[in-house]
Amino acid sequence: MADEILGRIEKQMEGSNLALAAVADVLRKMDERLSKAEEDEYQAEERSAADIEKAELVKSIATEVFDMLKSDNGLDVDGTKVRSGAKIAAGTAADDSAKQVDPTRKIEDVQATIQAMQIAKEGDEDDEDEKEHPAEEDEEVEQGHGYKSVEELTKQLNDLQLQLQNVEGNIQKQVQTESEERLRKMGFREETGLQAPKQIQYDLGTDGTTPIVKQQTEGDTVDQLVNLSYKELRELSARIQAGETEGIPRELLG
Structure with a gap:
């Protein structure tokens, strides 16, 4: 009788141990899933933050380059160069009265008028040539003769590119630091006592x-x-x- 009771107790203990082992296995798997989900979420947040920072940097670079190009071409950048309409003196009323003009009959005045008209016509032709042949101006710009600030623009672009590389390096370093800190919190430790294998000659x-x-x-x-x-x-x-x-x-x- 005692042996039978002892056998039942052993079977119950064995069943309890199996149940506890199964529960421990389930808890371990749940812990692994939660840890993996947290890890994935953390990495996704880091990638999103890095993408946002890169986008902001690229946007600022593009804005600065665009403003530099506009300033080199003489365009308004900050809104200070605003053209105002023609001002009329106060207290004067417009009228339709006409005054008779006595045309000049001196040869010198007539020649000066003709020369001024020719100069204005040549200026208009030059403007039309510039519009029809913009490639020549582009070639001058490429050769460094079009703008005085081409070298400065190139230098600033190089500086911006260097800043972008530094930002990417800082982001990579921060991601690595945060990843190592995350792993340390999860229980991982860096092994520093490892030694390189040595070949023993027997x-x-x-x-x-x-x-x-x-x-x-x-x-x-x-x-x-x-x-x-x-x-x-x-x-x-x-x-x-x-x-x-x-x-x-x-x-x-x-």
Whole structure:
């Protein structure tokens, strides 16, 4: 009767242990899933923050370059160059009265008027040529003769590119630092006591000496073999297999 009760108790304990093991396994899997979900969410937030920072930096760079190009072309950048309409003196009323104009009849005045008209016409033709042939102006800009600030613009672009690289490096460093901190919080530790493997050179067990010497009779050789240790026998066997037969009795060489 006591054995039967003891057997039942053992079965109940075994069942309880199995149930506890199953519950522990389920809890472990749930913990792993939660940890992985938190890790993925954290990485997604880091990537999103990095993308937003890059987008803001690119936007600021593009805005600055655009403003520089506008200022080089003489366009309004900050809204200070505002053209105002023609002002009319206060207290004057417009009228439709006409005054008779006496045309000049001097040859010098007529020639000056014609020359002014020719100069204005040549200026208009130059403007039309510039509109029809903008490629020449582009070539001058590429060669560095179009704008005085091309070198400054190139330098600023290089500085902006360097700043972008520094920002990317800082982002990468922050991501690595946060990842390491996250792993440390999860229980991982950096191993600092590891050592590089070393190659150990083992000898064949022979030191150039012969544990036995040649004797006159076969019985003496047998006695010497009996008195040898296991290590000496292994060394002797290794020498025979390696072909080093100097100093070894003929009886052992077969």
